[in-house]
Amino acid sequence: MHSDTGSMPAVPGLASAPQMRAKLRLSIYLRCLAIQGSWNYEILVGNGVGFCVEPALRELPGGVDGQPYREALARQSVYFNAHPYLAPLAIGALARAEVEQVAPQRIERFRTALCGPLGSVGDRLVWAAWLPACSLVALLLFGLGASALAVVLGFLMLYNLGHLGLRDWALRAGWRHGIHVATALGHPVLQHGPRYIGLVSAVLGGLALPLAVHRAIGGTAPLTPIPMGVAVVTPLLAVLLVRRQAHAEGWRVVLVLLVAFVLYSVVR
């Protein structure tokens, strides 16, 4: 596995990180894309972790028929919770710990300790920052008059640059740091990324909304009654939604309004 964590603080054991074969890394990486395939309310993503670590466990003495393989796979297939994009950090670390045959009790304690931080850090960075930022970029492209293909490709390329890059970094860093992987969570992008993305998103949102609204209503002359009415009513409704957020989610309000509007237009 290539050294790509040069900006990380020095951690005991890093220098001795073994190489991960490219084929093995690819196999684990692809499986990580399906880590939530069996997500359920009892073991959450636990089985997915076992599924992702499994290719590395084949390197244990005795291979897939050996006792160490079965014991390790059993250990890795119990309850686990993490953000799916940061789960490879745990998977890389757990794979290395198992391959190096670290004491089972230590692996289990380490595995349990990883659950919380990987969930909250990933939620803040990806779901609450990166995803809405990319959505706003897509709306901005739409508002600027981009074609359907340009909007779709622009969004997918930008989003997945972050998505796939994060998973790749996480897997490499997990393997490289092993059971000292908690240090990797101090990476500046994980710590400060949400704040900077939030600032950029505020700008994107402000620019995107008027442009997207203008295109969606048909691109008519802006200083005519309908676009000006939209410009007045939209902020008022937005303020109302913010004030009533504890009582009604916006999508429910919109659904009710739209159903009423359709009925009015059809029945009158």
Place this chain on the structure above:
Amino acid sequence: MGASSWWLDVLPLSLLAGVIGLDVVSFPQAMISRPIVAATLGGALVGAPLAGLVCGAALECVALEALPVGASRYPEWGSASVVAGAVAATGATAGAMPLAGAFAVAVALGIATAWIGGLSMITHRQIIASFARPRLDQLAAGNRKTVVGLQVFGMTLDLVRAALLGALCFVPGYLLAERVNGRWSVPEDLSRAIVVTCVAAVAAASVWKDFHTIRGTRRLFLISLAVGTLMVVLGA
């Protein structure tokens, strides 16, 4: 979409809804399930990508509100947006905006389908848990086939769930949009403006709420909102 041949689109649309519904959680979460992508693909599949894109942009505004943070229960926008994009294309041609009636129906249907989809995801997860429960001993024994089998079962079930949801919501949605188009009485531009106002208000409220904890974001948002509005006025 041809009025007489719409039913031919049901199978490919449900397959697309299945694949895109799978992306929401199970595989690979590349966000092809975001409304602006999925609705455009749905519209494109029935021959009207622009109608799908406009509907997708509207639903994207609403989806900004419901982010899948933590263990929250959230609408399933993937298959819902495919359905909405295809329904928005009812009566529209390749390079044309959606008709007002179909647009309003599509956005409402998209939101309703996403809500139903969210409920179906809960059931899906409960089914996986009940499938896993009798196999916990095999998991505890480190049985490779059980681990892989559970993963494949979950993903297959998710694909089927989303495909069925797509088919079941598209058929009535299309028939409704066709009837509504024929009886629509409010002028096209006013109708679109009403629908867009509703969704844009949700988006503005979401941006306001999502980033309020970061110092300076509200001021930045208001300044850039003014710049964006100016761009619209000057660009006309």
